[in-house]
Amino acid sequence: MNSDNCIIVIFGASGDLTKRKLVPAVYDLKKRGHLPDRFAILGIGRTEYSEESFREKLQADMEMEGDEANSSFFQDIYYQSLNTSSPDDYVKLKDKLTGLDKQLGTEGNYIFYLATPPRLYSLIPGFLSEQGLNSEERGWKRLIVEKPFGTDLQSARELNREILKYFNESQLYRIDHYLGKETVQNILVTRFGNGFFEPLWNRNFIDHVEITAAESLGVEKRGGYYDSSGALKDMVQNHLLQLTAMVAMEPPASFESDAIRNETLKVFQSLKPLNRDELDNCFIRGQYTASTIKGEKVKGYREEEGVDPESRTETFTALKFYIENWRWGGVPFYIRTGKRLPTRVSEIVIHFKSTPHKLFKKAFGTQDNFNKLIIRIQPDEGILLKFGMKMPGAGFDVKEANMSFRYSELSSVEMASAYERLLLDCMHGDSTLYARGDAVEACWEFIQPLLDYENSDDPPKIYGYPAGSWGPDCADDLIEGEGVTWRYPCKNLASDGMFCEL
Template identity: 65%
Template structure:
């Protein structure tokens, strides 16, 4: 946070805030922007988008590769700085923000800042309870050996840098009070995927509780950022035949169906906006500082308390098993596949 404040102060010596364009390519992704349209242009979603109907929110961003030649950079960064402080807290802010008065730079960024300022601080003594870090170890996948992180070029053989992070946090405002948000990111996981999952509350009366699994089922809205971009709704339907046996079914939409429209790359879109003087999809200084204010105690706890564990996980798995303990109740993380279509029927990695 201190270096972010120093940088912002230095920039403001030469420029006004409205002249500064802090680029984050995640905001240039079409599916990230569509999250706002999904929420605010559909009467079927926004009335449910609050603590009364949503059980928890889950955000996953996984990569199926290691650090490669970026080991020197990653040693000083780790997953928390590389992915969470910027990209994933930004996605959480777009999920949680209030409707802006207008779709313009000031209105949009005001609402994002409000969310970041509402994050419940994780105190240094609470870090082990709310944050879990891991580091990939060597394994063999399809007959090919994968290196451990500590074997990568430019990495300290005794490194405690996290390549996996799972976090639980709360947003203390009227809309989200008591709703847990879960973030997970890592390298050398089974597949490359970024998605947001809205888990709705279960029905208050388990009318079809003959099938015990149904008691644990919840409706889910899956917003896939990459790959196989699209939206998936999961809900229960009766299995044909006698009795009332229920199973999850999918209703999905894929961006590939809109293949007659040219979609610019994320950086292409953002650089054009900058040239046009439109800062709507750019981060503002107070938002950057608010994100660092939330993240800093975690970094300091890791530095000051070397006893906080770094869990090993074999390359090609979904991270340390202990990450499931962050999720409240009987739920667990959703383990996504590369494919969005056919979800639950087959899994492409």
């Protein structure tokens, strides 16, 4: 599919997201031949740069020299200094865009990317509207908004109302980079493109589902931001609930954007409300403490720069919940995320029910449930199927066997980054992998009781866990069944267990 000629306007052009993710993603799209013939980036920021000095800054940030730095790509990057909080300054933006549009022939098609602090999300759309830059009388106009989209249910509703005064829902693209990852999209193909998975994808055959998003790093230099957010807002409300929806949704009537997003919304609307009396048994919070990892001393969370020394912000959270519908009734879903865990890994594990009668003996102990499907999102992206197989020799001793597919095995295929995929989708007007306003509000509605509990006079306990461990021990108590625990993955897809080379 060819992209329309267009200009991407990046607010916050001198920020970290622009230099680390956005411009490199567009550069890779250019290399792959996915950009339209007439295209430009217009960077917007408070800092005074000439266009030449801004290009040189980006080249230095991307560590490019020689032919790469002198490529035509950087000649299509422009800059306009602007006080984004001042409505009068947007006259300069309109004039700049009008001139570039006439010069380049981009047909009035603009993408406005808000890589700014969230407080500007409700201001910039209104200022653009005052200059008529939301109007689609000539060319399309699209607005990409980074997370966080609100900080609770009320603020999310207010933000939705504010932006929708100026841009239609069809013009809004709320970006969640997790949904741009190849293996996340492959969930849909795995389920709906294979006749042997979908008949098993229900309460009759699936025992439980677990989703893990682990990070080995701490809060780094983001202590001030993170201390006002925490794992629940930073990861669960958006990334992990979106992954849940991809796993649990019903087959869409088509692969049109609204058809898929209608089905994910139904999942969010079917989440069993979290009862305050039950929260102590289904919600765990943790915070990493000082430790030594591979001989290196690591700070505890409360010792990090910008963090309150008495902070009760969670850096780990685990949650058990249910989806109340015909397909998933009675099947528990478990999600966990945390910082300073043993390795960086994100994956979904489908635990199928064990056989009704255990005929065979496991090689080491009694037979347990071997049947698992692991969808690895990062790293070592791929799919792993675990099942039981007879060990050679007399008798029927059974051991766990692995059958895996890795994207790295496709040597001729280079995987696009999440931002590449999502930016290209926006250019094409495809919002399938972007969050819709009603879905965002539904996620916040589900999470709000947890936020209320955290901010109550009798808040939930917060458990310390040593940096480099898998979180508080009590997280295993969430999972139902004797001897059943989380999967403890390694960086390699086919390796797992409590002890492995990380």
